[in-house]
Amino acid sequence: MGMGRPREFDAELALDQAMEVFWRHGYEGATIAQLTEAMGINPPSLYACFGNKEGLLKAALDRYTKLRNIWMEEVVAAPTARAVAERMLMGIADKQTDPANPPGCLLVQGGIACGSGSENVPFELAARRAQNEDQLRDRFVRAKAEGDLKPTSDPAALARYVSAVSVGMGVMASSGADREALRQVASVAVQAVEAQSADKT
Amino acid sequence: MGMGRPREFDAELALDQAMEVFWRHGYEGATIAQLTEAMGINPPSLYACFGNKEGLLKAALDRYTKLRNIWMEEVVAAPTARAVAERMLMGIADKQTDPANPPGCLLVQGGIACGSGSENVPFELAARRAQNEDQLRDRFVRAKAEGDLKPTSDPAALARYVSAVSVGMGVMASSGADREALRQVASVAVQAVEAQSADKT
DNA sequence: CCACATCTGTAGTGAACACTACATATCTGG
DNA sequence: CCAGATATGTAGTGTTCACTACAGATGTGG
Numbered sequence: 001m002g003m004g005r006p007r008e009f010d011a012e013l014a015l016d017q018a019m020e021v022f023w024r025h026g027y028e029g030a031t032i033a034q035l036t037e038a039m040g041i042n043p044p045s046l047y048a049c050f051g052n053k054e055g056l057l058k059a060a061l062d063r064y065t066k067l068r069n070i071w072m073e074e075v076v077a078a079p080t081a082r083a084v085a086e087r088m089l090m091g092i093a094d095k096q097t098d099p100a101n102p103p104g105c106l107l108v109q110g111g112i113a114c115g116s117g118s119e120n121v122p123f124e125l126a127a128r129r130a131q132n133e134d135q136l137r138d139r140f141v142r143a144k145a146e147g148d149l150k151p152t153s154d155p156a157a158l159a160r161y162v163s164a165v166s167v168g169m170g171v172m173a174s175s176g177a178d179r180e181a182l183r184q185v186a187s188v189a190v191q192a193v194e195a196q197s198a199d200k201t
Numbered sequence: 202m203g204m205g206r207p208r209e210f211d212a213e214l215a216l217d218q219a220m221e222v223f224w225r226h227g228y229e230g231a232t233i234a235q236l237t238e239a240m241g242i243n244p245p246s247l248y249a250c251f252g253n254k255e256g257l258l259k260a261a262l263d264r265y266t267k268l269r270n271i272w273m274e275e276v277v278a279a280p281t282a283r284a285v286a287e288r289m290l291m292g293i294a295d296k297q298t299d300p301a302n303p304p305g306c307l308l309v310q311g312g313i314a315c316g317s318g319s320e321n322v323p324f325e326l327a328a329r330r331a332q333n334e335d336q337l338r339d340r341f342v343r344a345k346a347e348g349d350l351k352p353t354s355d356p357a358a359l360a361r362y363v364s365a366v367s368v369g370m371g372v373m374a375s376s377g378a379d380r381e382a383l384r385q386v387a388s389v390a391v392q393a394v395e396a397q398s399a400d401k402t
Numbered sequence: 403c404c405a406c407a408t409c410t411g412t413a414g415t416g417a418a419c420a421c422t423a424c425a426t427a428t429c430t431g432g
Numbered sequence: 433c434c435a436g437a438t439a440t441g442t443a444g445t446g447t448t449c450a451c452t453a454c455a456g457a458t459g460t461g462g
Contacts, residue, residue, distance in 0.1 A: 002458095
């Protein structure tokens with residue numbers, strides 16, 4: 001029994017192209033024709049490799065969140081809660097306006113509302129956003145334990161807040177906000193975290 | 202020359218139903234079949250009255266923003282910048298989790314990313330969100346002139362910030378966040394505005 | 403070289419989509 | 433009561449969609 005004809009395209013490279021299409025047009029707005037053209041393959045190759053359109057999205061999300069989680073590790077490595085928030089939001093301002101990618105964030109652009117038959121796509125994206133929120137929460141719990149955040153602060157609420165701001169920035173970026181505008185938002189947003197930080201005296 | 206057969210349905214009532222469908226499924230996810238069923242009419246009536254699907258969306262957005270602007274007037278009537286932010290974000294936490302409506306905000310759920318042929322839909326929504334941001338900015342400009350906000354504060358950045366937070370809250374609401382979670386976000390977010398407020402001594 | 407397994411390109415499939423032709427119904431103005 | 437104008441319901445239109453049948457190509461194990 002043989003092992004069959006080998007694949008002629010690089011799956012990860014193709015995923016990068018598919019990611020960009022989903023990022024720009026959303027799950028429902030992206031068509032198989034656009035995806036296959038961007039990936040440089042024909043539909044049967046796509047379906048053999050990823051199952052269906054939703055499978056392709058999940059694979060693209062896996063790749064996206066994998067890279068993103070590596071970056072989040074650097075973010076939560078910042079020394080204080082305030083520095084974590086600043087590093088995250090300023091970094092997001094830069095990433096979401098990086099001309100190498102479509103504006104905004106795939107976890108938002110992918111699909112906030114979907115039609116019948118794709119109802120679980122928004123949930124899928126929300127679940128991935130929640131992962132980042134959990135990382136932030138864990139970091140803020142630690143900050144509170146270390147006395148970096150006030151004893152009255154709520155780490156989970158702070159994490160939700162930072163997550164909400166980053167989502168809002170993503171929407172703004174996708175509708176044309178430039179880097180400076182996003183940095184201003186980040187700069188203001190950080191002050192709420194600072195207000196929850198213990199006084200340095 | 203006669204005036205023709207009168208319309209048999211209430212256009213504003215039908216718009217309310219269409220609004221809910223767009224709100225729940227987004228522009229691309231909403232089908233004409235769903236819309237006509239919810240509106241209780243047949244396709245020719247829809248097209249005679251609203252032109253096409255995008256015309257129906259714009260009419261629904263007009264209605265939505267009209268009601269919203271009335272509420273925004275109440276928001277900016279609050280006595281201080283901090284109170285404005287609090288009234289707005291707390292109100293949004295309640296509105297976006299009102300069981301009478303789909304969760305989130307139509308100006309976000311309507312469509313952040315769209316496929317080819319509907320590229321201007323996200324712009325249309327962004328333009329309406331920008332209206333609210335402008336109202337906030339004007340209010341914060343006044344607050345700065347009144348000495349309510351610090352001389353170093355940036356009213357435009359503050360308005361962008363509050364707008365970004367409300368968008369982020371909308372996305373969270375649509376993916377299942379409950380009222381209490383949103384209120385916590387709002388509560389934290391207000392502290393950034395407070396940090397830009399002049400000291401009360 | 404052969405049996406088998408997997409991939410690839412061509413060329414479609416049925417279904418769902420936004421939208422409409424048309425006949426009929428219901429109004430106003432004269 | 434008639435002529436013109438607009439609305440309505442039925443029943444479609446062509447197009448685009450996600451997805452696939454099939455035949456040929458390209459690999460492995462014996």
